[in-house]
Amino acid sequence: MSLLLLIEQILNGLQFGVMLFLTAAGLTLVFGVMGLINLAHGSLFMIGAFAAAATAAATGSFLLALAASLAAAAAAGALVEVLVIRRLYSRDHLDQVLATFALILVFSEGTRWVFGSFPLYLNIPPALSGPVTLPGGIEYPVYRLTIIAVGLMIALGLFLLISRTRLGVQIRAGESDREMIAALGIDINRLYTVVFALGAALAGLAGALVGAIQSVQVGMGEPVLILAFVVIVIGGIGSIKGALIGSILVGLTDTLGGVLLPETFKLFMDPASATAVGSALASMLIYILMAVVLVVKPMGLYGARA
């Protein structure tokens, strides 16, 4: 395997990891602040992608499509929080799992009802399509590079939001003691809605950005959701830093494993069965990574609370 190909795969892994971070960040924030496990987070990812695809088809503008994905996912998140999620904070995890599973059914079938079963396509804007030559002579798609940059910028923004702003102080306070911040005169219901909508918007944006690489279809959110769970288990629940490091780890492991494992097996097996065994094992690699982290640190790399 050439070094160039390896670097390209590392960039792919980074891009995948950054996408996972946008999804996992909202999930871990919602769990950290409200103590809620939200299976419907993947649906918000899907809503973002569909909103973007529909807007791009109507207006032809990619920026408007991204704005629409943020707005639609945040609106759907806020609506669901007020109507359903709010009643679940005091319930046990089983009720939360079931109610949010029910929300997935409603969202997925609702989207299928409105948009049909056929996948939609979201085109990469002309300015960002095509490859760019990186130092060292590597040709890499501009769009994927942009995703990495956007994702890292959002990660930085999120860190600043949480560590430097008034809302961030309230979020951190909400994680440690929700009665106390309510007693200090902060509208806890409003704070919860804002946090939930923020997480939803991030997931929606991730959906729109990924939608331009893959096709936009019903059910696209759940595989991402489950990977985001793996990320959170690895990083530690409630920790944004853990989510970032977990995302990059999972992204790199998945992408590099898919390429390197079959190659490694080819050293001592015939190519056909090496590809079969290698790719089967590669598909399990991130879960094995999760199991290893779990054995070493049951609370995740940066987890503080169960």
Place this chain on the structure above:
Amino acid sequence: MTRETILNAALGLGLLAFPLWAYFADEPFMITLATRVAILALAGVGLNIALGLGGLVSLGHAAFFGIGGYAMGILASHAQSYSPLMETPFLIEGTKSMPVIWLTAIVASGLAALVIGALSLRTSGVYFIMITLAFGQMLFYFAISWPAYGGEDGLSIYVRNSFPGLNTLDPIQFFLIAYVLLMAALRFSARLAGSPFGLALNAARQTAERVETVGIVPYRLRLTAFVLSGMITGLAGALFADLNRFVSPTMFSWQTSGEIMIFIILGGTARLFGPVAGAALFITLEHVLGGLSEFWHIYLGLLLLVVVLYARGGIIGTLAGQEVKHD
């Protein structure tokens, strides 16, 4: 007799009477529907041991359901093509015999539950939910990318497997097999709940510290419950694959885990016959609403929301009232 006992008897007899009626009315499709209810309820009875009795919210029971299914698929496909499963170090041949397949499914899913449970039970609460879900997904992707047994397309079996002395191709006879296994699992589950083990498990669910104080290790209780639970769900998976004469990675999907959980919740969490009531309602809805609208999952989702938010006891809780306090 409490109202719940009467209700349970009605459910058990109803599930038997419906296919018998269908048999005499010559409606073989209705028998198949009843068989689906019995098999899916069996999967639910399995999960209920972990979920209801042990308080372990496993969102990865599709793993065991799928392993059971693939145990059937792999053994039967080898018997079908007359090729041995492996030759070295010793010869293992495929089989079309149900009892052997069931045993394999139970042992295989029990072993998987031991490994998954031993890792997942190191954590609790929301971590446990996410981890079981992730392990289920791991097997799902493994089944998709492992080409030897059909990969994404799954495996088809031409003729249903055989049971000594019975004609399993006859829908009513196959239903009776599933029904008897369901009743046996329910009886086992009831005995388990009343046994010292079940009582300790129940206590560990309520207050783990107290159980530890009297010298019992909750981890071992939970792991045992998880393994038993996986075994029963695995058996249901083998039957389900036999019913469809088809097994595919879908059996491993997280939606399957969610649906098995739905049976329990619709019926009533931790109720003995909850999975039976839930599976019956689920199949009825699928049949009735599925005929009305292609998008029947919306209604299922809304119903589930209502049950979770407003009718927490499920069907049995609503009809039979509060659970009898026996602790």
